[in-house]
Amino acid sequence: MNLDGVIKKATQQNKAKVAIAAAEDYEVLEAVSLAVEHRLASFLLYGSEKGIYELIDRNFPQLIGHEDIAIIHAESNDEAAKLAVLAVGSGNAHVLMKGNIPTAKLLKTVLKKEYGLRTGKVLSHVAAFEVPAFDRLIFVSDAAMNIEPDVEQKAHIINNSVQIARATGIELPKVAVLAAVEVINPTMKATLDAAALTQMNNRGQIKNCLVDGPLALDNAISLEAAEHKGIHSEVAGQADILLVPTIETGNSLYKSLIYFAKAKVAAVIAGAKVPIVLTSRADSAENKLYSLALAICSSN
Ligand SMILES: CCCC(=O)OP(=O)(O)O
Numbered sequence: 383m384n385l386d387g388v389i390k391k392a393t394q395q396n397k398a399k400v401a402i403a404a405a406e407d408y409e410v411l412e413a414v415s416l417a418v419e420h421r422l423a424s425f426l427l428y429g430s431e432k433g434i435y436e437l438i439d440r441n442f443p444q445l446i447g448h449e450d451i452a453i454i455h456a457e458s459n460d461e462a463a464k465l466a467v468l469a470v471g472s473g474n475a476h477v478l479m480k481g482n483i484p485t486a487k488l489l490k491t492v493l494k495k496e497y498g499l500r501t502g503k504v505l506s507h508v509a510a511f512e513v514p515a516f517d518r519l520i521f522v523s524d525a526a527m528n529i530e531p532d533v534e535q536k537a538h539i540i541n542n543s544v545q546i547a548r549a550t551g552i553e554l555p556k557v558a559v560l561a562a563v564e565v566i567n568p569t570m571k572a573t574l575d576a577a578a579l580t581q582m583n584n585r586g587q588i589k590n591c592l593v594d595g596p597l598a599l600d601n602a603i604s605l606e607a608a609e610h611k612g613i614h615s616e617v618a619g620q621a622d623i624l625l626v627p628t629i630e631t632g633n634s635l636y637k638s639l640i641y642f643a644k645a646k647v648a649a650v651i652a653g654a655k656v657p658i659v660l661t662s663r664a665d666s667a668e669n670k671l672y673s674l675a676l677a678i679c680s681s682n
Pocket of ligand 1: 660661662664
């Protein structure tokens, strides 16, 4: 499946209600307009009423008075985040979306127990990339939330990624645990964690996927590179999911795929009561639309 396939799948599901925190942003509202056109969702837009209304009036007049749009005024980004999180926490909306607000500010609100979005699971960011000339979607985690996860947190991150990949139709995702080398080096923590996670998968502690690592990026995604280096496994060269060791690797991979490789992306946070659409503020409206579609597919 490619990302247009994800949109198609999302349109076949019940229409979701999406709460957006700080919706006063051109690309966010363009994504909303595209989503309404696709009959993908209805929206609660939290933020500066004046700012949102002016942007809509100037650029997306078809949204004025639309039955799928409600604008709710918030005095600040903090208030917009709180109101949007409360809307999903109370069951009034099915998906939360980051608007023009820093990631940390939104996630701080999401993590507050009293707002009802926490499930006890680790929350993690999962991004699905459609890379030109690459034959399948490739998932990367975690580019935005977990800074330097330990083995236990990495197991949760794998579970969350697997849940999102399965929502796009990949029944048994292949997970490559990335490191700089493909052998265990006791001085490189990423390789030790990768070996532990691989064994946890062999022993049934991590389910519904195949895990292998440590693998370097080349032999995770290229069969030719894996064969050249003599690495043979069910995952090597065929990975669907790349588990990165730290947020720096994930965030740089995310942005290099978009800016160098011209990839398209759909990105969400998994592990909360509802999926959270979380792209970079600088991502295009098209990528925000794909992310909405991925969140809707994984919300059922
Ligand atoms: C990859 C999404 C998180 C991120 O880096 O967001 P910003 O670019 O908006 O900081």
